[in-house]
Amino acid sequence: MPADAFPPGWADLIDAHPHARPARIVEQHRSGYLVAESPDTGDSAPNSGSSPNSYPAESLPEWTRPAQYRKGETAPEERPAVGDWVLVEGEGGSARIVALLPRWSAIKRGAAGEHYRQQLIAANVDTVFVVSGLDDDFNPRRIERYLLLVRGAGDAGEQPAIEPVIVLTKADLAEAATPGAVADAVEALRALGDESLAVCAVNARDRDSVAALAPWLRPGRTAVLVGSSGAGKSTLTNSLLGIERMKTGEVRESDSRGRHTTTHRALIPLPSGACLIDTPGMRELKPTGEEDVGESFADIEALAGQCRFRDCAHAREPGCAVRAAIEAGTLDPQRFANYLKLRDEVAGAADKLADRLAQKSQARVQSKALNKRLDDKYGKR
Numbered sequence: 001m002p003a004d005a006f007p008p009g010w011a012d013l014i015d016a017h018p019h020a021r022p023a024r025i026v027e028q029h030r031s032g033y034l035v036a037e038s039p040d041t042g043d044s045a046p047n048s049g050s051s052p053n054s055y056p057a058e059s060l061p062e063w064t065r066p067a068q069y070r071k072g073e074t075a076p077e078e079r080p081a082v083g084d085w086v087l088v089e090g091e092g093g094s095a096r097i098v099a100l101l102p103r104w105s106a107i108k109r110g111a112a113g114e115h116y117r118q119q120l121i122a123a124n125v126d127t128v129f130v131v132s133g134l135d136d137d138f139n140p141r142r143i144e145r146y147l148l149l150v151r152g153a154g155d156a157g158e159q160p161a162i163e164p165v166i167v168l169t170k171a172d173l174a175e176a177a178t179p180g181a182v183a184d185a186v187e188a189l190r191a192l193g194d195e196s197l198a199v200c201a202v203n204a205r206d207r208d209s210v211a212a213l214a215p216w217l218r219p220g221r222t223a224v225l226v227g228s229s230g231a232g233k234s235t236l237t238n239s240l241l242g243i244e245r246m247k248t249g250e251v252r253e254s255d256s257r258g259r260h261t262t263t264h265r266a267l268i269p270l271p272s273g274a275c276l277i278d279t280p281g282m283r284e285l286k287p288t289g290e291e292d293v294g295e296s297f298a299d300i301e302a303l304a305g306q307c308r309f310r311d312c313a314h315a316r317e318p319g320c321a322v323r324a325a326i327e328a329g330t331l332d333p334q335r336f337a338n339y340l341k342l343r344d345e346v347a348g349a350a351d352k353l354a355d356r357l358a359q360k361s362q363a364r365v366q367s368k369a370l371n372k373r374l375d376d377k378y379g380k381r
């Protein structure tokens, strides 16, 4: 990357580490990372998918400790993830990461489990392909949930936000079973209140069919695939790579492990010059609390603005524009129900997030106070 092409905010860190060079995380492992300095070039080795010019790099010790939001530790979302750019020092077997470079976008979700935690899915992406099979997997409510997580995940500054693209796979099977099924599904997504939402129906096994995704895979761009297990992400990846089916859900003969499931995230260079991040299937999609429900449900919020009472709960109030729209058939009651559910979930997560931030700043204040006491007692160390 030429020096004048560095994104804003990188210069200070680069100046602070004169012996380091930028590299991008292409894989994340328990013990460290795999990085590449030109992640978008080179044909990927068959079956590995990862960049051939990638090499292991040790992570900073504070990124390997279990993540807690206390004691000023590095929160999980502040540690590098696939797609992040980092500064690396040292050669060959002794390369190590010395800093995380500021990211311009990040896809996150609330991690499963009792305690509040964020999980970074991918960093520095331009496009999110929400992959959904036109089978039992197809569910507009789940797609609404994905859209909520994707929107607003871009930098609030000048950088454009991440664009979501709905990729409906298994169009060949759906159409063969029920003619018109694809058009019906696309129609159902039109009702999600966003005229500009891109929807592509494809046969993920067919290279010509997946060429429909080319507008989002131009050189220098990064896209991430998200979706349930079995939705067709690996199949799609292979077709985009132009290699024969492998690593997909079909039973493999070479070993007895049966069905493949993607187990880790990886950044893969595509022949088009774009980078593709494949992710394991996601069952749970919890909001982080940072989402903007009003943005994803602008149609409903606009209706709510027309209710007679400003604090209308859209239950039995007279002059309720939301209920009127449902009765008139212009608002899907299931979409409205999902809006209420997601709004509550985001509010709940936002409360926990606020607690955690308060805890963290309190920990900071406490450690400052402790340092001051120690300084007072023993003098400045």
Ligand SMILES: Nc1nc2c(ncn2[C@@H]2O[C@H](COP(=O)(O)OP(=O)(O)OP(=O)(O)O)[C@@H](O)[C@H]2O)c(=O)[nH]1
Binding pocket: 169, 170, 171, 172, 173, 202, 203, 204, 205, 227, 228, 229, 230, 231, 232, 233, 234, 235, 236, 247, 248, 249, 250, 260, 261, 262, 279, 280, 281, 282
């Ligand atoms: N006919 C047809 N089959 C598809 C299509 N997309 C996926 N499949 C099949 O669906 C199965 C699951 O696809 P995968 O690509 O393994 O799904 P995945 O999303 O990668 O799943 P995980 O790795 O578990 O996250 C495989 O048998 C694919 O061949 C499609 O568009 N058409």
Ligand SMILES: [Zn+2]
Binding pocket: 304, 307, 308, 312, 313, 314, 315, 317, 319, 320, 321, 322, 323
């Ligand atoms: Zn109302």
